[in-house]
Amino acid sequence: MTASEKKQLMVTACKVRMGVIEGTHGAKAGHPGGSLSAADLFTYLYFKELNVDPKNPKWEERDRFVLSKGHTAPGLYAALAHRGFFPVEDLPTLRHIGSYLQGHPNMNETPGVDMSTGSLGQGISAAAGMALAAKYQGKNCRVYALLGDGEIQEGQVWEAMMFAHHYKLDNLCIVIDNNGLQIDGKVDEVMNPYPIPEKLRAFGFEVAEIDGHDFDQMEAAFTKARETKGVPLAIVMKTTKGKGVSYMENQAGWHGKAPNDEEYAIAMTELKAQLAELEAM
DSSP: OOHHHHHHHHHHHHHHHHHHHHHHHHHTOSOHHHHHHTHHHHHHIIIIIOOOOTTOTTOTTSOEEEESSGGGHHHHHHHHHHHTSSOGGGGGGTTOTTOSOOSSOOTTTSTTOOSOOOSTTSHHHHHHHHHHHHHHHTOOOOEEEEEETTGGGSHHHHHHHHHHHHTTOTTEEEEEEEOSEETTEEHHHHSOOOSHHHHHHHTTOEEEEEETTOHHHHHHHHHHHHHOOSSOEEEEEEOOTTTTOTTTTTOGGGSSOOOOHHHHHHHHHHHHHHHHHHHTO
């Protein structure tokens, strides 16, 4: 990608992170840590990779995205808003009664959401089913799913992986956000999922390992996904939980806690400074 394209993605990702903070602060609840770690991925998907139309969210030929780790909805919502699916100004209504931005994605209420998720382990199964349906229907659309590294402790995830390989779902691309932390602490101490790439390969996946905050590596991985035939591809991306907000980075306590007024001000000051620096590049 060009330097200009990369700069724009970095600027947008910073705005997505600001949206995460706006949403969780407005809700006084939510999951900022994993939303921030995946903010670059959400940005790349919606501004570079996915074939979608904000003016026609239910377009039949669109690519599909399933947020299997549904609790990181604040990050998805921020990306959707900046992509034009709904107003950015609505982000602070997260989790409010009557808001279409609920704590977990709702495909019946939120423009751009392709699957209602939240119960960990189930989203990847839905994504695999979508990919198989697209194969049967002869559609060229692709299906993408994002899982957490804590989420892959769920047995259903590996049933879906086996299913995806059995049906040769090369139109399915899964991404695992390997930030190393879950609600109860370090993933390798709660229920060790490592080595993740080797397990995916054992289930018949092609695998790409990347820095989940590097857009060049992301581009190479998604290009490989589109070029891989006969088997699904998984991207294992190493990320920093809470990325972009100093006091949240690598802190499991920010998995599911909203910033108070003082913490909100600090986070927004930091992110605005990052945004100004990026825009001046």
